[in-house]
Amino acid sequence: MEATNTDLHFHWVEKARSNDRTAQYELYKLYSKAMLNVSCRIVNNVEEAEDILQESFVSAFKNLDSYRGDSTFGSWLKRIVINNSLNLLRKNKFDFSDVDEYGEIEENEEHNTLSDLDVNQIKLTISELPDGFRTVLSLYLLEGYDHREIADILEISESTSKSQYNRAKKKLRIMLKEKYGYER
Template identity: 30%
Template structure:
């Protein structure tokens, strides 16, 4: 879909055109699902977040300005929806791919050798605020000012939560796997 076609579809969505809404949903489905899945335990839960996020996007399309990329506007809505969902379900841990999030200070290849279930169990031990800051920064690529604005915290708190998340992950991995930290 070209930028011009996207603008036309968005205009139709603003008029509550169901066909246009379906087109927009289908066009961004894979992109949106990837984002939502990072914050949830399974595809079903990710689908729920995705649908809630698109509902919010359609409801707030009047706030979208064509100057910026729609994809990034939608991403912000999806991430905020995922955070809201996570807050509602505090006992549901967030899955983060530590391998793609960067090396938190262990010998090369250590994280790559951990099974997905092991990573899941390690990350779920982090306090909610640390997990969210880690995911937003290391996985989603948001800056600390953006995270601060999204979560209603200071930039310093965002930096602190990320640093503490990394420290705790290092300690958890070292303790559970008897691995020597470096760096």
């Protein structure tokens, strides 16, 4: 691999490739908290997210030879964490294509911000969303994936991803109104 990589932690990755335990530990310290948060937002269970985190790091270190440096190590690792988190949801029999639970959403729905609420109130309410809603909302808003990427990750259509996202926003607004009197 060429040294043209812009990854700030490139030197740790290169050392970890040769099974350097210190380098692996440094990478773990650098990324574990963020990756735990990613997994928690998807699986909505700290203990399961911790297990996924450990499995993801083991997998990443075991497969470092497949890391080509096309992206940062963090985004490569994040993809592993997301895939492992989604695999757990699938193993628990959640079907991402089952989106009709809450009916139709109007296409031109107004975009609202939630800046009037405390961040913890919003995070708590997001964690209470149904799995499909929470997953798509988290991947889109918090992880920065677009609907095409989400569709590929979840093996659903792009329109299903958009629909899930719009329904998640609507359900989130309803829940925030019921819990905190938030209305916009």
